[in-house]
Amino acid sequence: MSATPVAEVHLADLGFGQGAHLLVQRALAGLPPGGRLAVSGRDPALRVHLPAWCRGRGHRVEWPDRDDRSDLVAVVVRGSADDDRWHGAERAGPAQPSALTRRPPARWGLGARGALLETGGPEARFDLDDRDLVWADIAPHLYAQAAARQWDPQTAVPWDDPFALPADVEAAVVQVMTYLVENEQAALVVPARFVGRIHPHFREVVQLLAVQMADEARHMEVFSRRALLRGAELGTSSAGGRQSLFTLVAESDFALASFLLSVLGEGSFVDLLSFLHQFAPDPVTRRICWLAMQDERRHVVFGMAHLEHQAQVDPLLRDRLRAAIHRRHDALIDTAGLNADVFDALVVLAAGGWRPDDVSTGFDRVRALQDAMDQGRQRRLVRLGFRPDEAAALSALHTRNFM
Known part of the structure; x- marks a missing residue:
């Protein structure tokens, strides 16, 4: 041997077909380039397998005189790289x-x-590959929060709590639940269209959107289950409502879809769920609206943070957001807007009775809800850099279907 090895590894009867390379690799990891490792072992194939393994990883093998130790196979001189694959x-x-x-x-x-x-891999194309198009610094925190706050529809909702509602009040609940289901279906499809387009480098955004989709799937489940809880059939679904939701699903620009869905639509949806939580006539409806509201607030927070980040780096973003509102308004101008059955059902729930004064109070409360939605949209638009007067005008163009 030209020099004395500074380390040794004894493989006994272990061959490279049974993992001997792991012991050699571990021993070499503690040596600097040029360091010498004596490898001993009794497997008859070591003299073939060891040099082959070393060649693929940039190490040199020296063959010593075996007279002094019958089980000494070779001395491995560590190269500058552990594996040619990583050059x-x-x-x-x-x-x-x-x-x-x-x-x-x-x-x-x-x-x-x-x-x-490793070099030579495939080039996977993701068109949403710019940090400023998808990122928000709050995304990792929101994902951790969302993952920790997932709830089980079976155990989080008091499905077995006894209650009895008049038939007309139960029908109002069923109609509102029907409306919520179809809105949540759209809210699930929209992020689903973008998850596969976002570069995995921004994985926290992908993870957050995936949890958001799970949220919407869970909401669809509990709203459907509440609608059918007393054996009723689902309520009505208006053509105008479906057309309004389709404009969300059809939007192919991630920023604009986030704006229309999360900032405008789900922001108003939070107000609606808060209203339903307040005026729910039974414990099941109250609980599912409260749970869904917590999830929806996270969706709005991310949508706002994402667009606020993008507005800082793209001075033309507000022009695009403004145009998206006008384009959606023009597409829906000939539709009836909110399903009249849904509006009436909200009045019934807010009225709490059938006297003329009760109905008048319920009607005023629904109008107050619409005003609260409008004020919330205006505040969010101002946060994105719109002037207050323009925010008011743009909010007024938002779909009458709420979402």
Whole structure:
């Protein structure tokens, strides 16, 4: 031997077909380039397998005189790299979300952020590959919060609590639940259309949208279950309402879809769920509206944070948002807006009785709800940089279907 090895590894009867390379690899990891490792073992194939393994990883093998030790197979001299596969390899950006790469290249593909990427992999194309198009600094926090606050429809709702409602009040609940289901279906489909387009480098956004979809699926379940709880058939679904929701699903721009759904639609939906929680005639309806409201608030928070971030880097964003509102308004101008059966059902629930004064009070409360929705939309529009007078005008153009 030209030099004395500084480390040894004894493989006994273990061959490379049974994992011997792991012991050799571990021993080499503690040596600097040029370090020497004596490998001993009794497997007859070691003299073939060891040099083959070393060649693929840039290590050199020396064959010593075996007279002094019958089980000494070879001496491995560590090379400068552990594996030729990683020559020229790069990291897929930083692992921490606080130091994201703005435009992750297509060659990073589905590699984990921060991983060492073997060269030669496929280039996976994700068209939403710009941090400023999808990111919000609050996304990791919101995802952690959303994951921790997932609730089980079976155990979180008092389905077995006894209650009895007059038939007309139960019918009003069923109609509102029908309306909520179809709105939540649209709210699930919209993020689903974008999840597969976002570069995995921005995985917290993908994770958050995935949980948002799970939220909407859960809402659809509990609203449907409440509608059918007393054996009734579902209520009516208006053509105008479905057309309004379709304009959300058809929007292909992520920023505009987030704006129309989360900032305008779900923001108003939070007000509606708060209203229903307040005037719910039974414990099941009250509970599911409260649970759904907590989820929807997170959706609005992300939509706002995402668009506020984008507005800082794109001075033309507000022009696009403004145009999206006008375009949607023009598409829906000939529709009837909110299903009249839904409006009437909300009046019944808010009235709490059938005297003329009760109905008048219920009607006023629904009008107050609409005003609260309008004021909320205006506040969110102002936060995105619109002047108060323009925010008022744009809010007035929002679909009468609430979402």
